[in-house]
Amino acid sequence: GATPPADRVHALEGRAEYHHTDTERPTPEDVLAALGKRGADVVLAEGGPTFNGQLVDSGLIDELCLSISPHLVGGGSNRIVNGSEAAIPAELRLDRLLEHDNALFARYVRA
Known part of the structure; x- marks a missing residue:
């Protein structure tokens, strides 16, 4: 390179x-x-939609952590994951959901 x-x-x-x-x-x-x-043996990836899409396309996502804030922000239409629509990962299940100061913190793992 x-x-x-x-x-x-x-x-x-x-x-x-x-x-x-x-x-x-x-x-x-x-x-x-x-x-x-x-x-x-554990890697936390905090990528944007394109990098997350590469991980999904490669089948390398074992869990997904989402933070939901009570603030509205505008912008482009990018999703959490941009990539091949054919490479949707296995079903995820909610492992835990925490709330603090009106924010939600969700952890999903492969079902």
Whole structure:
């Protein structure tokens, strides 16, 4: 893949690990395999709709956590997951639902 500017890599020193890949855009499977080699057996992905869609398309979503705030915000029509409509994950079931300060926090897991 492309090599990032040295100053960007240097800025991460002591705060994060940098790992160079052989491909320009590694797949979610590539990333999880690399993390697994480093001992990560649980990965929390806080991506946007496109990245979440890649995870869904690859069958890599085991649970979904949603925060629902009592504030209305306008914007584009992106969903939580943008991707292939054919790659809808297995059914999810509600594992827990918490409420605090008029906000809801839901955790869904594969059924």
